[in-house]
Amino acid sequence: MKSPSPDITRFLHTVAPFSELAPDAVESVAARLRIRYHTRGESLGEFDPPGRDGLFIVRKGAVELLDSSGEILEQRGEGDLFGHGIAFTGDNPGYCVRAAEDCLIWHLGPDDLSGLLQRQPRLASFFEGGPGARLREESLTHARRETLGELELRAPITAEPGNPISECARRMAEHHVSCLPIMEGGQLTGIITDRDLRNRVLARGLDPDTPVREIMTRNPATVSLSGRIEAALVEMMRLGIHHLPVTGNDGTLAAVVSSGDLMRVQSPHPLRLVRDIQRARDASTVADLARRGPRMLAGLANAGAGASEVGRIAGRVTDACTRRLLALAEAELGPPPLEYAWLAFGSQARLEQGLVSDQDNGLLLGETPDSEAAAYFETLATRVCDGLDACGYVFCPGGVMAKGEWRMGFGDWRRRFDGWIREPAPKSVMQSSIFFDMRAVAGSRDLAERLHREVLKQASDSEIFRRFLAAESLGHKPPVGLFRQFVQEHGGKQSKGLNLKKRGVIPIVDLARVRALEGALEVIHTEERIQAAADTGLITTRDADDLIHALKFIADIRLKHQARQLEAGQTPDHLVDPDELSGLHRRYLRSAFGIVSEAQKALALRYLL
Amino acid sequence: MKLFKRWRWRALDRALRTDTGCGLPDAALRVNAAPLLAIDLEMTGLDPSTDAIVSIGWVPIDQGAIDLGGASEVGLAADTSRSVGHSATIHGIRDCDRVGGLEPSDALARLTRALAGRIAVFHHAPLDTAFLDRALRREFGTGWRIPWIDTLDWFRRRQADRDDDDAGASTRLDAVREAFGLDERSAHNALDDAISCAEVALVLAAHSRARLLDACKLPRGR
Missing domain, CATH: 3.10.580.10 (CBS-domain)
Structure with missing residues (x-):
């Protein structure tokens, strides 16, 4: 059947997943719609089980989805769907729908919907799968990448x-x-x-x-x-x-x-950059080279590299700068008086940096240094931290740097961790969390791994400490709704932009860390932590898979946002205006946030929070 | 007055039933539950005696739901004696586009079939009903005999009841849509305008408990 109306077809084409259909397929959907108008407060029906009554599209206005007790689960606005199974809590529970404003609703009847899904099997996973399936579908269909x-x-x-x-x-x-x-x-x-x-x-x-x-x-x-x-x-x-x-x-x-x-495919390439950094004559050459990094990483992102690949490569660039600066400093200051390990913390340790990153590092010394050795390492650390700052890895706002207080012998490091774990307090727990993401960039790997193993064991033995950490990790919550013009927050508040780092990436990173400490898992990359947590039975394979896909998706959106900013000559940040995203991406993001919320709820349940 | 209207409704119902085998819906039905057909015409001008219908778009409304599956638009073949003239700049239909249109009798027969058992809905009905009445008389000898709802008239009465003059004197569908928070439509084609009109009718009906007899205007008898 031909579409009756260009206006109807045009709008339908902006609505995911119809936006993915060929124009004539969208027209044939448009020709089967029924349009209804509902006044504010009116009930639009009960969908229990969902999926029996076809699909509804909000054309104008907004609706609220409520659970059986009348609690509002979500608000949906123009261009959003309901009526199908929606994974609010992992499974697809029934829900009621009420008009939050006067609204125009388009309805595709159950027979027309199932006919459509038969003709367009790709759409089926969009409606039938959980949010995880949706994100996997996304990574299959939208990645146009060079092989x-x-x-x-x-x-x-x-x-x-x-x-x-x-x-x-x-x-x-x-x-x-x-x-x-x-x-x-x-x-x-x-x-x-x-x-x-x-x-x-x-x-x-x-x-x-x-x-x-x-x-x-x-x-x-x-x-x-x-x-x-x-x-x-x-x-x-x-x-x-x-x-x-x-x-x-x-x-x-x-x-x-x-x-x-x-x-040869992509020149200049970060791999070549790493090699050039390794050969740099002096600190200022290292800095000149390193400052080309973000653009190259943005180039990789634009060529289709995902956030997890870009993060690994960004980490290698930072590592190369750190090693070269250390080698240059040692060449000048003479050989180190003690065995040491240069530690990276946080995202550099996890190899999850974005296009730009500040520095989080520390110096682990084989033993407590005498005054002469202390002076040597202070100079060394200052040179390297200042050098990294010149490279664009600006000083850590929290002061987690080897040139600051985070330069000490093995025993002192051990006592710091001991203090956090034995006497946890919300503030100290929050500050300590990035130290559990630890990796030796240079120096004695054995020394660093010993420290990491010991503190992991201790954290894994302390349920109380992990409970504090879990509670802290729930402090960053994903938003409940995402619309073109605003972000719907908990408690009815609305905000303009969306901080993808705080609201999306950090909650997952924190979740993975708590699970890693729970199982004394030595891996630190967030995806590997989640995978290892599943392998050891701490979470289900399915949840792990969902979380990994959610992280990849959120981080990819952030990466593309930053790459765009960099190309426009702006300083990359984490704040995305929802209007910047396509309708489809908003929907996928909402699925990803749903997965994060579920994982947070499971964590809260596990630690009785 | 109301008594007369009821009597007139029954007379129309009988006449239609005799001629077409299908009468009118119950006059006591609420508008939001009644079978309706929203209609829009594109014309070559504003004078029924000299201008012609270019196209007719319609969409049914059942139980408060617009059914796009029943939507249709027919173009009318040009009467060689009349030209689209300047109106082409408004609705985008040129004389050469009308070559493939239906014979007026054919187009009107289709509209009549779609109207069976329904009440018509127009935005600013006097113009459309005048054109349809004339065309039906010419082709079939009987004029327009179906009660109709005029969304513009209804909207104005509603605003007057609320002492709200904001809507002004504009007859434009978009002005009314804007007042109801509906999007402006780009369209100047008969079908999209019929759908727009149908949406306005849904809004009016949703905020009202009016019955067909109250909401409808009836064609005058001869």
Whole structure:
């Protein structure tokens, strides 16, 4: 059926998920609508179970969704939907709807809706799935991202495990490749690189006639042709390698991709930036290089990299600056008098920085320093913190910095944590939370890991401390509603902008931290914490999956917002005007906030808060 | 007066029943529960004696719900003796667009079928009913015989009852829509205007307990 009215069709096209349909499909929906008008306070019906009466669209005005006791669950306004199953509490409970204002409502009857869902199966998950399913759908359908398959990689030059090393080396020289996959029966079994020939053959004086299987790296990590370029880069950075075998859709070897291949795609690239920072002559060169970081990260974001990849790369850039500044300072001040570890806290530790970030760091010394050593480390820390500030990692407003009070011996660090855990108070708990996200950037990793393990164990043993931490984490709550013009807060208040960090990211990070301390989980990346919490049975796999998707979505929205600001010459912040978001994104955000609220409620229940 | 109106309603109902097999709805029905058909015409001008109907749009309202599934718009083929002229700048229908339109008798027959058992709703009815009355007489020999609700008239009476002159003298549908907090419509096509008019009727009916007999105007007998 053809659409009766261009006006109706036009509005319907702005409403998710109809905005995702082809124009003629939207028209045929428009041709089946019924329009009703309801005066304020009027009941629009009871939806228990929801989904039986088709779908309702608020064209004008606003409605309230109420639970069976008459409590307002949510308010929905122009362009919002109701009538379908809405996961307020994880499951899809029944609800009543009342006109909060005079309103015009469009109704798509149950038969027309099920016919539509049959013709457009993609829409089905939007209505039938929980909010998590909705977000997963989003990540499937909206990510237009560059994959390795688009790189036109050459077919690989390979060898077999039985081939002598000398023959392999000749083949590599002949084809000008620095890496050679080893294949057996059509399957990838190993890989060798230039470096292996140097380190494992020449340096050891190994006979060149030795079969290559003796020196190859077995079962190398691979990436898929359909995998994303950014993911491959992150994998290389993580493993500290420069080549990755690429497998096709059938699992067979399709190519080898090098960091050079990837860097050619996007230049200048953060990977090159990291390398340049590592070679910088002095602190001011480090700062000049580091200040290019945010733009490059924004470029990655615009090219489709997600917040979690950008966060990892941003972390590597900050790490590189820190290490270089430390090395430059040590070169001038002489070797350190004590074993130490330079600790990153908070988002840098978790590898979850945004485009810009302030610094949170500390210095962990192997033992309590004498006055001479104390003076050495004070100078060292001051140089590095000042250097980081010049790089754009501004001084921490909370003063968590190695050049401040956070520079001490192992025993003193231990006593600080001991104090927080033994005598928790709301203020100290709040301040202490970022210290539990701890990672050694330079120096003795063992020292840092020992401290982390010990405080984890102690926190995990102290239910009282975790209860305080859980209570603090509930201080940041996601908003209850999101409209084009405003954000609906708890208790009926409305505000203009939405702080995605405070209202979205931090609640999830805090939740994950409490769970990590509960299970003494050593991982610190929030997604890994949530995953580990599910693996150890602290939360369900389903909830973990939902939370991870919610975090990814909220962080992606924040990242894109910051990338836009940076391109417009503004200082990136976390405050998003709802009007800046598409209707679809507002809806997904609301789903994500719903997931966070549920997880907070579960936490409150767990700690009897 | 009311007695006369009731008598007139019954007479119309009988006549329609005899001629078409389908009479009028019960005059005691509340407007918000009655079967209605919102109608809008586009014309070449404002004078029924010299101007022609270009298109007719309509949409049914049942039990207080506008049913877009029943919405329709028909274009009328041009009477070669008359031209769209300047009105093309308003409704965007040019003479050349009217070539594919229906014969007026055909278009009017469709409208009559859609109206079966319903009350008509117009915004500023005198103009539309005059055009329809003339066209029906020309094509079928019988004029307009259906009671109608005029949303503009109803709106003005409502504002007068409230001592509210804010709505002013504008006959524009958008002025009324604005007063009700409804969006302005971009449309100057018969169907979108019919839908807009239907929405205004919903608002009026929702705020009123009026019955059909009170809310309707009746065509004069001959």
